[in-house]
Amino acid sequence: MGFSEAQEQLVVSSWKAMKKQDTESIALKFFFRFGDLYLHLFPCSYLLHFMFVPETITIIKKRIFEIAPGAKQMFSFLRDAGDAPLENHPKLKTHAVAVFVMACESATQLRNTGDVKVREATLKRLGATHVKAGVADAHFEVVKTALLDTIRDAVPDMWTPEMKAAWEEAYDQLAAAIKEEMKKAASA
Secondary structure, three states: OOOOHHHHHHHHHHHHHHHHOOHHHHHHHHHEEEEEEEEEEOOOOOHHHHHOOOOOEEEEEEOHHHHOHHHHHHOHHHHOOOOOOHHHOHHHHHHHHHHHHHHHHHHHHHHHHOOOOOOHHHHHHHHHHHHHHOOOHHHHHHHHHHHHHHHHHHOOOOOOHHHHHHHHHHHHHHHHHHHHHHHHHHHO
16 A cells, blocks of 8 residues: 555654654653653753743653663663763754654655665664664664654644554654664674
């Protein structure tokens, strides 16, 4: 059947809505869920734009790092982060935004060409980096869960089963391309 125009529109429109918000706070939510696990003093006023909570108090429930506690060690830039709060790490935010952008671009590519097209150099780098970090299939599922939860929380009025399915398909196709490159990198 392929990726439909309606699916592409669901992904693109929700990404546009998220970009109107503060993408850094959305990126943080990708790694950290705001919920009921920890009370944390976090003096970042940009959270006001997205969470509508007092700027110095947020409640943080870890997402990716809660689902997969060992994941921190898979990020080379976090291995030496020590005890510094991860939510303040600029590369973590950048990485999360990159995942969102690549998944959104995948939706457009799937609609236009029926396939995910990642630049060869980028795909090789992603494959090699993921192999070196020890990424397994289960890790892609953790990321997908965090991605979908973050989108749902960022645009709750837009969230539908169809939107979830569209983002899942776009992400799954992107993950498949990365996994294929991982196989090549592992056998090299």
